[in-house]
Amino acid sequence: MSAMLVDVVSVSKRFTPSVSVGERIAAWLGSPVETRTVHAVDDVSFHIRKGEVLGLVGESGCGKSTLGRVIAGIHPPSAGRATIDGLPVMGEGRKPLKTTTRIQMVFQDPFASLDPRIRIGETIGEGPLAHGLVGKADVHAYVAQWLAAVGLPAEAADRFPHQFSGGQRQRVAIARALAMQPDVLVCDEPVASLDVSIQAQIINLFLKLRRELDVTMLFISHDLGVVRHISDRVAIMYLGRIVELGPTAEIYDRPRHPYTRALLDSVPKLVTGSDELVTFKPIQGELPSPLSPPPGCHFHLRCPSAQARCRTDAPRLDAAAHSVSCHFPLAAGE
Numbered sequence: 001m002s003a004m005l006v007d008v009v010s011v012s013k014r015f016t017p018s019v020s021v022g023e024r025i026a027a028w029l030g031s032p033v034e035t036r037t038v039h040a041v042d043d044v045s046f047h048i049r050k051g052e053v054l055g056l057v058g059e060s061g062c063g064k065s066t067l068g069r070v071i072a073g074i075h076p077p078s079a080g081r082a083t084i085d086g087l088p089v090m091g092e093g094r095k096p097l098k099t100t101t102r103i104q105m106v107f108q109d110p111f112a113s114l115d116p117r118i119r120i121g122e123t124i125g126e127g128p129l130a131h132g133l134v135g136k137a138d139v140h141a142y143v144a145q146w147l148a149a150v151g152l153p154a155e156a157a158d159r160f161p162h163q164f165s166g167g168q169r170q171r172v173a174i175a176r177a178l179a180m181q182p183d184v185l186v187c188d189e190p191v192a193s194l195d196v197s198i199q200a201q202i203i204n205l206f207l208k209l210r211r212e213l214d215v216t217m218l219f220i221s222h223d224l225g226v227v228r229h230i231s232d233r234v235a236i237m238y239l240g241r242i243v244e245l246g247p248t249a250e251i252y253d254r255p256r257h258p259y260t261r262a263l264l265d266s267v268p269k270l271v272t273g274s275d276e277l278v279t280f281k282p283i284q285g286e287l288p289s290p291l292s293p294p295p296g297c298h299f300h301l302r303c304p305s306a307q308a309r310c311r312t313d314a315p316r317l318d319a320a321a322h323s324v325s326c327h328f329p330l331a332a333g334e
């Protein structure tokens with residue numbers, strides 16, 4: 001078995017939003033203020049092997065970005081730890097290891113993540129220069145090399161972000177991340193803000209990069225279709241927990257968790273032999289609030305297979321290669 005590069009062990013992340021002025025006044029007048037804690041990530045463990053792409057999928061608000069940020073060392077975890085090659089991603093005193101270049105992130109909105117006043121060449125070159133990955137004399141060539149890797153011409157270095165299309169800006173953001181020569185790339189919804197045709201181009205770019213550079217990636221998306229093509233394994237997240245994790249083909253062809261099944265069924269599909277009939281089954285019920293997730297299995301209010309035990313007893317992810325967290329998992333292919 002190849003080496004583990006990223007190890008996530010029992011990571012939880014809770015947010016307790018600060019009390020608003022209105023609530024403080026209400027408290028002063030004698031009304032009780034309930035403490036609202038969001039369990040954005042709840043006891044999550046998994047690993048990513050060197051050179052592997054792990055897809056992380058789930059509905060909006062289930063905790064994907066928070067988990068990605070904990071792994072990238074941006075958020076300190078409330079409990080548990082994330083390590084890369086055995087070293088914690090957070091430094092002493094729970095401060096991010098600022099000097100680390102080992103994990104880089106690519107975000108959903110390439111415009112927000114690029115400084116509008118700074119030329120692209122400088123944006124890509126400044127980190128590698130600051131960390132001694134390249135010397136001043138060679139930085140132009142270095143930047144051109146990464147621009148070429150993401151399919152942009154060397155002249156792009158002299159332009160500003162607004163002179164690019166959304167897809168090109170995402171290419172720039174990817175080049176900036178890769179130029180730091182990270183061991184791990186955390187991509188958080190990197191194609192979600194792009195047109196469908198551009199999405200395909202950027203996915204193809206990621207496929208090329210993983211083939212040529214053997215990058216290790218955590219690839220986050222709410223879209224099952226996007227993750228399928230890029231991932232070796234896929235983790236399915238629901239209300240802060242990983243509910244199923246396994247090799248990509250297994251997850252898509254033989255899902256074992258009722259939520260994964262429901263997610264797959266909710267994707268519109270063309271009926272074979274027709275170019276018009278589209279079928280899909282939306283997931284029943286509402287997504288519960290992460291402020292008060294249901295007890296037991298978080299999915300029990302929406303699950304067609306739920307039984308009495310599911311209401312009180314939280315299932316655990318088992319340790320199998322295709323692991324599932326469910327008291328009554330589906331038989332393969334159900």
Ligand SMILES: Nc1ncnc2c1ncn2[C@@H]1O[C@H](COP(=O)(O)OP(=O)(O)O)[C@@H](O)[C@H]1O
Binds near residue numbers: 038039058061063067
């Ligand atoms: N900085 C924060 N402060 C308070 N709550 C947060 C913060 N970041 C995320 N959350 C909450 O944590 C939950 C998970 O959010 P997020 O990780 O962004 O989910 P996803 O990326 O899957 O959409 C949500 O309920 C969100 O409102």
Ligand code: SF4
Binds near residue numbers: 306307326
């Ligand atoms: S544990 Fe129960 S409620 Fe949860 S997914 Fe499995 S069968 Fe459904």
Ligand SMILES: [Mg+2]
Binds near residue numbers: 061064066188
């Ligand atoms: Mg997100």
